[in-house]
Amino acid sequence: MTRQEAVQIVGEAAVYAAERANCEPTSRCPPDGDTRMQWVAWHEIPGYLIGVYYYTDEEDSQRVEDNGGDWGEVDWVPEDYEVVDR
Numbered sequence: 001m002t003r004q005e006a007v008q009i010v011g012e013a014a015v016y017a018a019e020r021a022n023c024e025p026t027s028r029c030p031p032d033g034d035t036r037m038q039w040v041a042w043h044e045i046p047g048y049l050i051g052v053y054y055y056t057d058e059e060d061s062q063r064v065e066d067n068g069g070d071w072g073e074v075d076w077v078p079e080d081y082e083v084v085d086r
Contacts, residue, residue, distance in 0.1 A: 006081040010048050018043035018050040019078060026053075037061075039076075044086070051082035 006015050023041035030036055036055040043050045060074045067073045 001081045003081055006050060006083050009083045010045060010050055014043065014045045014050055018052045023054055047086055049084040049086055052078045053080035055079055
């Protein structure tokens with residue numbers, strides 16, 4: 001789902017909070033030919049769980065390695081959103 005679709009369901013503040021949450025790698029396998037790693041950040045509000053998905057690639061991994069393991073060097077750009085009823 002897009003950011004706008006998520007905002008329509010849970011509001012700007014909730015989506016913004018989810019975008020600011022720490023993300024963790026998922027265990028999902030990418031589609032064939034996609035070598036990126038998927039990450040998700042979750043934020044819970046009453047009635048909903050909001051997920052923001054990010055993807056990193058080999059270039060990002062190399063940047064992290066070159067900077068002593070600092071994932072803060074990655075340009076985290078949200079690509080997908082999820083809103084789950086609770």
